[in-house]
Amino acid sequence: MNRDHTIPRKPVDGQAALFMIGLCAIWGMQQTALKAVASDMAPVLQICLRSGVAALLIAVLVFARGESHGLRGGTWKPGIAIGALFALEYLFMGEGLRFTNASHMGIFLYTAPIFTALGLHFGLPEERLSPLQWLGIVTAFGGVAVSFLGGASSGPTRGTAWIGDLMGIGAGAAWGATTLTLRFSRLSQAPSTVTTLYQLLGAFVLLGLLALGSGQTAVTATPLLGLSMAFQIVFVSLISLLVWFGMLRVYLASRLGVLSFMTPLFGVVFGVVLLGERLETAFIGGAIMVVAGILLVSGHETFRARRVKRIDSTE
Numbered sequence: 528m529n530r531d532h533t534i535p536r537k538p539v540d541g542q543a544a545l546f547m548i549g550l551c552a553i554w555g556m557q558q559t560a561l562k563a564v565a566s567d568m569a570p571v572l573q574i575c576l577r578s579g580v581a582a583l584l585i586a587v588l589v590f591a592r593g594e595s596h597g598l599r600g601g602t603w604k605p606g607i608a609i610g611a612l613f614a615l616e617y618l619f620m621g622e623g624l625r626f627t628n629a630s631h632m633g634i635f636l637y638t639a640p641i642f643t644a645l646g647l648h649f650g651l652p653e654e655r656l657s658p659l660q661w662l663g664i665v666t667a668f669g670g671v672a673v674s675f676l677g678g679a680s681s682g683p684t685r686g687t688a689w690i691g692d693l694m695g696i697g698a699g700a701a702w703g704a705t706t707l708t709l710r711f712s713r714l715s716q717a718p719s720t721v722t723t724l725y726q727l728l729g730a731f732v733l734l735g736l737l738a739l740g741s742g743q744t745a746v747t748a749t750p751l752l753g754l755s756m757a758f759q760i761v762f763v764s765l766i767s768l769l770v771w772f773g774m775l776r777v778y779l780a781s782r783l784g785v786l787s788f789m790t791p792l793f794g795v796v797f798g799v800v801l802l803g804e805r806l807e808t809a810f811i812g813g814a815i816m817v818v819a820g821i822l823l824v825s826g827h828e829t830f831r832a833r834r835v836k837r838i839d840s841t842e
Contacts, residue, residue: 555793610729633794
């Protein structure tokens with residue numbers, strides 16, 4: 528198994544930070560976009576269709592750039608794996624939104640950096656977890672526990688929120704597993720377009736079969752549905768994935784998460800402002816703990832560098 532030791536990764540710089548802010552806004556918005564038109568089209572079908580259209584556009588880009596070589600050399604096996612994991616992530620997200628608020632999903636989905644950091648700790652020597660990161664993991668999962676034990680969601684999801692919240696955590700774990708599969712396979716050296724294509728095809732095929740099998744195929748054409756699908760195809764399925772997987776080949780994966788705390792914050796804000804969702808006290812407390820945990824896990828290098836800088840400046 529290729530463990531990708533030969534390709535050095537960089538810490539997060541200013542350019543990466545700007546890209547991450549944009550990605551966080553896009554990813555934070557997607558749960559709201561899905562739930563806003565759930566009555567017009569089932570979330571699973573939305574994800575299937577957006578993935579299919581985006582896969583077609585990405586395939587054209589792969590061959591136009593002459594990057595079809597990335598589809599050879601044994602990449603198909605990990606390609607199938609990340610396609611299945613991507614489909615699983617969005618299955619959990621789409622189905623979870625039937626039971627819980629978009630703001631809840633925005634927090635629990637983005638526990639992904641925690642799962643990624645745990646996997647990298649056991650797989651790559653240069654990404655071993657520090658004591659501060661272990662504290663972050665305990666804090667984050669403590670926040671999850673607080674949110675679960677705090678009671679049901681308010682509004683139409685009252686009484687079922689725990690089901691959707693649990694699916695959100697499952698989606699985060701699947702996302703983390705996708706990142707690990709990328710890092711530990713031949714796909715770590717493949718063009719980002721190829722990596723994205725494998726994922727989109729997996730989501731299109733598997734979620735399409737699920738939508739057909741479960742009868743979630745009804746569609747009510749509305750302007751809002753068209754706007755939501757356009758956003759999901761162009762920004763979520765194309766731009767964000769291309770940028771994300773391109774960055775994973777340049778920067779340390781655990782370091783990229785230093786700004787990922789903004790994603791769940793964006794998700795909560797969009798859910799409250801655009802969907803009028805109400806937040807429970809326990810959920811707010813738990814969410815703060817989750818975000819703090821993500822910061823400790825992903826930002827420990829930044830904290831350590833600043834501490835060393837302060838010590839040096841006083842000497």
